Amino acid sequence: QVQLVQSGAEVKKPGSSVKVSCKASGDAFTSYGVSWLRLAPGQGLEWMGGINPFSGTTNYAPEFQGRVSIIADESTSTAYMELNSLRSEDTAVYYCARGGFCGGGTCFLFDFWGRGTLVTVSS
């Protein structure tokens, strides 16, 4: 069973940055990829971006391009998501999840999730 353990809640000022970590048990990311998603109050789930296991590249959703950075440290099985230029609308629960990519006729959906990290942006 894959487990994804995320870092704790954060409170940030507008304009600052936040970095959230996601440590996986076993080889969760290399073969399946890892994605970051968020759930803001009153909104639906949003896919922010992730590391594509088929290409080895990092892909970002257009609305987050340029403001988010996702990396993975394979030696520690840990993925990181850093979001910059925070604004109040970024207040949300941020999730890491295994999967999020298709390639070669196979799709890896979001089958394992972290418990979420609450990021509050407030002055």
Place this chain on the structure above:
Amino acid sequence: EVLMTQSPDTLSVFPWERASLSCRASQSVSIDLAWYQQRPGQAPRLLIFGASTRATGIPAKFSASGSGTEFTLTISSLQSEDFAVYYCQQYHSWPWTFGQGTKVEIK
């Protein structure tokens, strides 16, 4: 990007009754459609993929159908643990997108 719209926003159902949730895509997503359940305070859980295939460990009380732009998730004989928010998600076109969710609450 593909816009996913779920209806209703909230569905009030008596325990042991059946619930039917709808999801509509702004353009065809074939059968590249998944459903997730999110209980309060928990992470989402994959229920259905391929529009109608239950994920590993998901009981038969969850069934789903549809293709193209119209999809349905049906939950039979609702029990306390089934009252949650349900999301549909398309993976036909990049970026993958979710509906806004349907909250199934106790009537």
